[in-house]
Amino acid sequence: MAKNTRDADVAFIQALAEVLRENDLAEVQVKREYGESDCLNVRVSRQVAVAPAVQHIAAAPVAAAPAAAPAAAASAPQDDPASDPGAVTSPMVGTVYLQAEPDAPSFVSVGDTVAEGDTLLIVEAMKTMNHIPAPRGGKVKRILVDDGAAVEFGAPLVILE
Structure with missing residues (x-):
């Protein structure tokens, strides 16, 4: 049996x-x-190839201001958070929560120093709260998502220095 x-x-x-x-x-x-x-x-x-949304956003100023096109085109790759070596990406599709409960303090803020394994945020997928740990220690340089925002697999969430 x-x-x-x-x-x-x-x-x-x-x-x-x-x-x-x-x-x-x-x-x-x-x-x-x-x-x-x-x-x-x-x-x-499964892994799904996700095109960074930032490329589409960077293209808008180029069309709006032709005189600034060379400067905007040159800075676009540097502004792409997904290409930053300190980017922490989402391991799944879900909803991001920056704190454990609505009235609780955020897990991290810009400027905080975190150790490897510290919870950076939560991604809820299928009613399961998945704590996203820091892959390494460092300083939180940027938080790229808003509380309650939907994220795709591979989307950059946080940048660590």
């Missing part, structure tokens, strides 16, 4: 992967409960 359950679980996971691909999703998480002490938690995710 254990083999049948395993085979059914494998088929279920394969079906979830198919749903991901067919609907162009980055991640899906499901919990199946078989009994009081028997359950299956499955999280299937």
Whole structure:
């Protein structure tokens, strides 16, 4: 009977992967409960190429002010937060929260020094609060998202120095 359950679980996971691909999703998480002490938690995710939105924003001033075009074009790659070596990106699609509760203080603010593993913010995905840790120690240079904003997989969230 254990083999049948395993085979059914494998088929279920394969079906979830198919749903991901067919609907162009980055991640899906499901919990199946078989009994009081028997359950299956499955999280299937894939990397999706995300074009940085900043490139589109940088193009607007070029069209509006032709005289400033060379300066704007030269500074665009430097202003792209995704290309910054200190950028911390979102590991999933979800909603960003900068604090644990609405009236609580933010996890970090610009200028704060953080240690590796400190929580920078939370990304909620499918009713699960995922704490996003600092990949390394450093100083918070910029916070690129607003509280309650939707984020895509790979979107830059915070820049550490």
